[in-house]
Amino acid sequence: MGWVEDAPDLATLDAITARRLNALVPMEVPAGTVLFSPGDAVKGYVIVLQGRVSVSLTGASGREMLLYAVTPGQSCIQSTLGLMGGEDYTAEAITDEDSRVVLLPKLLFLQLLDDSPSFRTLVFAAFAGRMQTMMHLLEKIAFQRVECRLAAHLLDRATPSGQLTGTHQELATAVGSAREVISRRLEAWSRRGWVKTTRGKVEIIDPVALKSIADEAM
Incomplete structure (x- = not known):
């Protein structure tokens, strides 16, 4: 038994592949750790076992935008594209919380x-899911008003008691605004x-008022 058997999203892997992956040692990564930055060469495929990693893009003006977050069972499209196409990273990945990851x-x-x-089926399925997420993001940025995106983000990320931790800059990054x-x-x-x-x-x-804004037609 190894870490692969503890990851439900890897349950479809064959025994030989699971054995090869179990030879890799998971890493404990503290919150706030930069996993990669623009211009870095892609060294491997990251599997998140616990925690959350945010991948964001910074424009020439210095404005940041959250592209996506990687949680257990999800993939990093930047890593997949780099490994398959040979391109360097164009975004930055930072752990939002203490995380446990494996680097293939x-x-x-x-x-x-x-x-x-x-393994090929798992990677391509995760890649397709991430691409769909990116398409939804582009649709929101292009057609949905800022207040709609902000209201939806607050409702999605708040605790059951309605609390959300984050600076105004972090919220702006998350919804693609200033x-x-x-x-x-x-x-x-x-x-x-x-x-x-x-x-x-x-x-x-x-929350009802915010949901009415979040649900407004684009």
Whole structure:
């Protein structure tokens, strides 16, 4: 038994592939660790066993946008594209919380793609799912108003009690906007009694009002 058997999303792997993967040692990665940056060569395929990794893009103006988050069972499209196409990373990946990850070296990744149908199916299925997520992101950025994206993000990321930790800049990065825009939206919602903001935190007071905004047609 090894870490593969503890990962439900890898249950379809054949025994030989599972044995080869179990030879790799998982790494404990503290929150705030930079896993890769723009211009870095892709060294391997990352499997997240526990935790959450955010992958974001920074434009020439310095504005950041969250592309996607990698949680257990999900893939990093930047790594897959780099391994298969030879391109360097164009985004930055940072652990949002203490995480446990496994790095499949490039050579092993390519060998398993050739040798293991079950591994190949898993990788391509995860890649297709991530591509669909990216298409949804592009659709939102292109057609959905900022306040709709912000309301949806707050509702999605808040705790059951309505609490959300994050600076205005972090919220702006998550919804693909500017910090000043997010600050104005939150201030307006606070005056209406929909949210309460303190330093680095947002509390949702009226989730029904936010949901009505999040559900608005694009």
